[in-house]
Amino acid sequence: MSTEFVDLLKKFPAGRRENLIPILQEFQDLHGFIPEPAVAAIAEYLEIPAVKIYSVATFYNEFRFNAGGRYHFQVCQGIGCQVDSSERIRSELGRLLEIEPGEITGDGWFSLEWVPCLGVCQEAPVLSVNGELYAKMTPVRLKELVDKFRNR
């Protein structure tokens, strides 16, 4: 087990399953994803089967096992945005990037995710790229945005 894993795991008491999610969150915060070897390390530390860890991690939205794209698009799925036709944004984004939610483009530049309400319903529809919010999106503005990132 790499020392980095050990250091992280040591913050939590061993063999206590209730710490699984906090541990996964630490890994996620640290790397932006959960490194595959970490699964075995956590399994050993918490004394639970490795598949349980994978099972829990895939259940929740927060965890992923691959690094996101350079530009991580999160499209708000809140009702406020839906009423303001975020569906068009979602389908347009899918077409522009040619990926499904949860996937990453072949060149590793873009990844796409649908997220629950981002909390800025007054500016619907909104999306966030690497944590920065973009408000009142339209398909045209979206295209400009994607092009801007592509040409960077």
Next chain:
Amino acid sequence: MMIEIEVNGRKIKTQKGELILDTLKANGIHVPTLCNLEGFKPSGACRICVVEVEGRNDLVPSCSFFIEESMKIQTHSARVIQARKTILELLLSNHDDACLSCDRGRWCKLHELAFELNVTERKFGRTAGRKKIDNTSQAIIRDPSKCILCSRCVRVCEELQHVAALDFLKRGSRTEVGTVLDKGLNYSSCISCGQCIQVCPTGALKEKSHLDQVGALLQNKDKVPVAMIDPAVFATLGEFFGYKAGPEFSSILINALKRIGFQKVYGTGWGAEYQAGRLAGILIDKNPDENDTPLIFSECPSVVRYISQSRPALLSRLVPLKPANQIMAHLLRELTCNQTGKSKSDVSIVYLTSCTASKNETTAAMRIKGSGFLPDFSLTTREVYRLIRLYGIDVESLNPEFQEDFFGVGAKSGQLGAISGGNIEMLTRIIQARIPEANLSGEKAGKLRGIKDVKETTCEFNGKKLTLASISSITQFENYYKEIRSKHRKVDLLEVMACQHGCINGGGQPCRGAERNLRNRMKGVLEWDDRFSGIMTKDHLDLPSDLILNDEDCQAVFSPRQITK
């Protein structure tokens, strides 16, 4: 507390706090179930078993809902039937349609339910594409497109076998059963015990078939096919043909296999007894004070795999003896070469067994040339049945025929190896024979028999007292091991079998009716044993001089398999 409830308008007396399903079952009311697994905590996932309870808006799952006072239950109201049917239709809409080519055939629970609930058309269009088949394992193949997510395999794998190779992944409509990091069974903690196949209601799990290869072998005139039958197969195969388990059907089976084209047909009992004899030697020489941890004896490849994967510290406690089937494979190959004058690679040993894990230990799986200790192919009981059907053998018309004489003597107690505790019983007989003054309690039909997970006995000789125990299922092993460690109990020898109650409940056995037939299978094995009661004498264990097994051959044999993590 006895209370009275009303089911379908009839009064029924029952216990308060009992599960509705149990009450209904006890009163002869059949409610279809899918995810329910006897002896396990109900999961309440499939909702097929819903019933209507008066005063409730929703339908309640009878598998996980308790009887309350003055309950009024409708088990087959129009609403209930409609709900069940819709649920099944939903399942079918996600299920692969390949029923005609499905391995599960007429033993498919889903198929049966569809018939029972009168599902005659596909209500919802099938949109799910075929999913990738996991054939990384040499023993078990998993086809997720046929999986209906009933969680039975997941629960058995975790709760019964302590392995947890499978679990639910993702959520929502993307939920699936899978292995860690989606890497396939071979890279998981799977021990190939096949218990998941046993409980799977559909054909999502099956063994890796060697039927085609065996078929080709039987047609090849240059090869000498030799069949080697595990006692568990003798005890079970008759179920397919309506025969009682026991010696009677065994002889018919031998005849059938000969007709199919096997030149020689042997049982593996001799090997089991031979190894028990060697084990007795080890035990007699054992210094009782030597170590507090028990020696672990296992003929079971799943157990060995489990220990080398999950409990490597115990590897050194494994008795260094080759499993009987490997000894047999080796000897049979040598013997057949001598008898027929063919080269070793032309003799093919086909192991008929109830074990799915033994598929891992064949030359076919390891992709090596057949010459060493490994059988070449392994067929499960289910496959043997299909082989017999394939060759159009009419079993009923066959005369009994006996297995080949093996060096002038048939196995005596060797059949016992198919049930948990059997090896220990064999062992005690051998010790008793060698050391007449040994005090062996619990011999025969005693503590080592019956449907129990833990069987213990003691024997005293030469001033030492040995505790011998037999465990089946990995969870029981883990619990028992923990218990003896925490209580500092001295157990000298521990026989472990991965499948509950031994090989008669192996992963390659018929998928349905195991609960019902388990006792019969056990009885069949014991009946056989009664008929040939006794053990081989030391002379019988002497091999012809050209077939001598040296110690190196028999020992250091648990070459722990290469396991990729």
Next chain:
Amino acid sequence: METPRMSEELRDGLLGLVTHQQPESDQALRFLGRTLRRERIETLTVFIDRTTPTTIYSINLIEEAVKQWSVENQHPSEIVETGCLGLISVEPVVGIQVPGRARLYYGPVEPTDIAGMLNAITKQVVPEENLIGQMVMAGQQPWEDIPDWKKHPFFINQERSVTSLNGVINPCHISDYIAWGGYRTFYNSIRNYSGQELMKLIEQSGLRGRSGSGFLASVKWAKAAETTSDKRYVLCNADESDPGGYMHRILVESNPHLILEGIMLAAYIIGANHAIIYTRSRYRMAVKRIQCALSQAREFGLIGQDILHSGFTLDIQLKRGPGAFVCGEETALISSLEGKRGSPRTRPPYPATSGLFGKPTLIHNIETLAQVPMIIGKGPDNYRQLGTPGSSGTKLFSLSGKIKRLGVVEVPFGTSLGEVINSMGGGTRNGRPAKAVLLGGPSGKFIPVSKFDIQLDLDKFNEENLVLGSGSIVLLDDESCPINLTKNMMDFIRQESCGKCIPCRDGSKRIMEVLSLISSRSTPENKYEALDRFKGVTGVLELAEVMQSTSLCGLGKCAPNPLISGMELFREELEEHVFDRTCRAGVCLNMRSFLVDPVACNGCNLCFVKCPEKAIIGSPRQVHYIVDDLCTGCGKCFDVCKFNAILVN
């Protein structure tokens, strides 16, 4: 957001405010209270709303502008972070207060406006542009002719009790909360009353859970307190994940200490020594605010061993939820806290008898727990005065969709829906006719305009077979398509279902597929599609019924609600979708057809270039034409046309 260390002096003062029998009678304490409440200030103070809804705006620029103005005019100023008043359609909201005068709230405020506003107000002139109103506190001179902020139509009929301090106090300082009388109830309770005595008050108050089911709280509490166990837990469900609601997040971001006090009281009453707040990891602001509040409370001695020498010990932890809608269900939440998949389990046993780690566990959402200090502080009789006999107290609602004034409102139970929509929300955004309201998010039901006079009351809603849910109100106008919204809700359930039971997992998927077929254009090469579509439509209600009656948990049981109520209410629109293949609201993607207005089209050729299906023919400077058979209705031409020459049919 970091917690400033508290000076000994302040600490003692605050302790006095919490523990003194009548702090108003002590001059020093009264003075401290007034200062901390900012009734009395020394310098110009600017209050800036810093909550999730304002994250999108350049709040930092506003702050910069204030500082810059301060330097340029050599006028000292103080900037105070606040929570959200609730009116989020005018964010960012900024409050400006000069010594001696009442506080003025403005919104929306641009960074460039700041200098002008400050110039005017420091000269005692009130700019009226974007003004929300003034907030007059004791000892302050009100501004003449300026309406009170509570006279604003959004606030006028609200009954702000749990939200009373939202947007007023600094949520990052325990001193603000204490200055407004916070934690006094808790202190008084643990010093002078037993858990049983307080339990009586909860029982008398008739407090009901605010999470949708409206379960009587005292039943749960009594169960949890009665069950013998060595450990008990209080869980605060702050994992609001209803896609239409945000009131809990606003509440916790604006006044986290109120939640803590509610949790503390609940823990004391049922005799729990452990409490856990479970909030969504992605709600960064809420997480920070709770963490900050917890560390302050711990530092102040309100959490820990022997709290304020009362002998009561309580530990509160924050757990970040890794994101799953189903974890709003109590048993799923418990699974998640135990480190498992957030799958619900069958009840009974209820968590109150066997919850987290098998111990008695009291689970409530933020809003319910936030009521507790008020009930105990003011007494149940006082509490019951608000609301209806069956549902006492107030309820938070979040307004979204095509509504004019978005935000969070707090109204007593019994207020009519129409009042909330029309007077507080101001009706539809563009004055278009309203169509309906979706109340309760993905598990809620549509309520047509004709029923807008219904009282928002748990019993009334049960009678009418409607769902109050968590209280998210989404207004639809004639440009919104209920079919499409229902489809999206079902898609949401499909993704968020835990995947355990078949009806919810596969039923949601099938319904979603049926609705997708209805709301998309048929492609000629797919012959069976029409048949599938009709088969789907005829079977969908039956399927929804089965889903309702057989699903394992509330998520699946309520998931078909929008569908069932929508199909009933919008039969006509549905039939148009099915038979005429049109969406009158023009929302359903791919169902729109487009045509070129030959007069407006100047042949710029842009739509021709952009059309992904090559369905537009035409050469430059010629009127273009859309080939209907090739058109997939993506709407790209409509979006790119600069001359409004593409008409939607």
